[in-house]
Amino acid sequence: MTYTHGVRPSLRYPDPEGSSMQLRSLVRLLAVLAIAFALANVPRGARGQGTGFNPALPLTHVDNGPNSDWAERQHYVVLVSLDGFRWDYPKRDDAVHLLALGKRGVWAPEGMVPSYPSLTFPNHFTLVTGLYPEHTGIVANNFLDPASGRKYSYTDESATTDGSWYSGVPLWSLAESHGMRTACLLWITCNTRIAGFRPSWYAHYDASESTPESQQARIDDTIALLREPVADRPHLIAIYFSEPDHSGHKFGPDAPETRAAALKMDAIVGKLETALKSTGLPIDLVIVSDHGMIKAEGDWIDLDQFADLTGFDTVGSLLYGKTEEARERVYNQLKHASSEFVAYRLKNVPANLNYNQNPREGDPVVIAIGPYAIRAHLTATGDDSHPHPIGMHGFDPHIMPEMKAIFFAAGPDLLPGKTVAPFENVNLYPWLAHMLGLDAPKSDGSLNILSGTLRDGGVTAESAAQ
DSSP states (O other), X not given: OOOBTTBOOOOOOOOTTSOHHHHHHHHHHHHHHHHHHHHHTSOHHHHHTTTTOOTTSOOEEOOOOOOOHHHHTSOEXXXXXXXXXXXXXXXXXXXXXXXXXXXXXEEOTTOBBOOSSOOHHHHHHHHTTOOOHXXXXXXXXXXEETTTTEEEETTOHHHHTOGGGOOSOOHHHHHHHTTOOEXXXXXXXXXXXXXXXXXXXXXXXXXXXXXXXXXXXXXXXXHHHHTSOTXXXXXXXXXXXXXXXXXXXXXOTTSHHHHHHHHHHHHHHHHHHHHHHHTTOOEEEEEXXXXXXXXXXXXXXXXXXXXXXXXXXXXXXEEEOSSHHHHHHHXXXXXXXXXXXXXXXXXXXOGGGOOSSOGGGOBSEEEESSSOOEESSSOTTOOOOSOOOSXXXXXXXXXXXXXXXXXXXXXXXXXXXXXXXXXXXXXXXHHHHHHTTOOOOSOSOOGGGTGGGBTTTTOOHHHXXX
């Protein structure tokens, strides 16, 4: 029972000498209250099964409380990531829905610049924190923490769901901390408690993610969430799709299969947009990707063919020397070893990569200067029968424009027909927070970069009054 403004409601008990009609009325009232109490305590996921939720994507509900009165008055943001959707795919493949979205709203015709390394886990977490990977701590898909000796791997759920690995305040945690409910459908890290919160609704990632049923379920569940009562309705919904990244790796970025995957994702965007319009809610739809894709060249490059890595811990191409002497020795062996990569001491990695402060990045740091597959060692079994993927990413976006990502958005908070020059993806965070009415904490991004796309120019009510 809820008490309003601290005042308890009065309960009228029947007079023992009153009529039996009064007694029957009380019994009926108590029965109604019992039913209402039972319904209120049914798990949200179970309640949703009959209200438009799709069982192909079960959702977990976290009771973060109802939306605050302030939150209920804010607009809605639906943020969608299409993994590996390269910046030039929309024009190349005539992605009609994405291009139309950009013409109605805002887009970056020459792409958005991912953070280095242009990998999936680092960039998805950067997109929702506004911090470069070296500041979030997620410096690669797989890496070592020299301070603790622990290994992080994107395939290890015990690591990915351990909030101690992450720094920064994800957008959903920021919103939840201000009494605004959120949902997260398969976005990386969204089932992890970070900065004190999980989203109010989230879906676990599993092998069914790429099936047509799961893809459709993300649309169905989004609409079902937006039709929840206003007290429970999420104002931020973040959605992840793994294509066309999977096809790009397997077939290469220019293959017919990858083009087909890109157009399939474009069709999903069209279906999602139509469904969102049916709600009648003020929704800003934002479509991004984490990185692009390029066709790899040559065979594996094994760093132990150029340097003696005895005593080093290694993860992929990351090198972790245990002494300063060892680090300097291997750096000297690698620095002029090949025309296909460059080696730096960690502190000397070029500043524009924002990758020179975190020990998790290794030391020395090896950076490919072309689309080359680099690793520290041959596989542990010595079996080299498994070639690297045809399509790859993770490279420096400043020298490989194929790494650039997409950016499209339209909605009531955005000006129509605006284009923006390439910008770093850390700048999305304060921009998204602003559209939700939130003040973003300090990050590596700036609202000024995208403020010209906003109807209010990025001016908050507080600053306007000053």
